[in-house]
Amino acid sequence: MAAGLRPRSGVAGKVLYRVDEAITVLGLGRTALYELIRSGRLKSVQEGRTRLIPARAIEEYVALLERESGVSYGKTA
Template identity: 55%
Template sequence: MTLAIPEDDARLLYCVPDAMKFLSIKSKDTIYALMRTGRLRSVKEGRARKIPASALHEYVALLEREAGEQQ
């Protein structure tokens, strides 16, 4: 499974609303909870939290591994 980040999107850091869109998560609270628990890596840029593109891919890979373990 490949994350649906557009090919022409060369950003390295994503804001929370963009991460929500890419991960199909409907709640900011869910994204912040994932960051707080360490399941989704983030960095601080000024006062804002940003999610590295690599962290989005790592999170999807984590979900796939967990799904495979449950089968």
């Protein structure tokens, strides 16, 4: 591994998730996950013919959902 590059301690410690794994992590169906990717709400990358979802993209999507719902954690009213 190059100096200064370390895997992020993302969701469950993985850096990239296959589609089936992301479906399980997010609790979504396959069609819903691909729609999120198509709409740009969930970022993904492609390695050869394999579609992968970065852990960071999952974290960003969850943060987006929290912002949209007005949920805030760790802040007192």
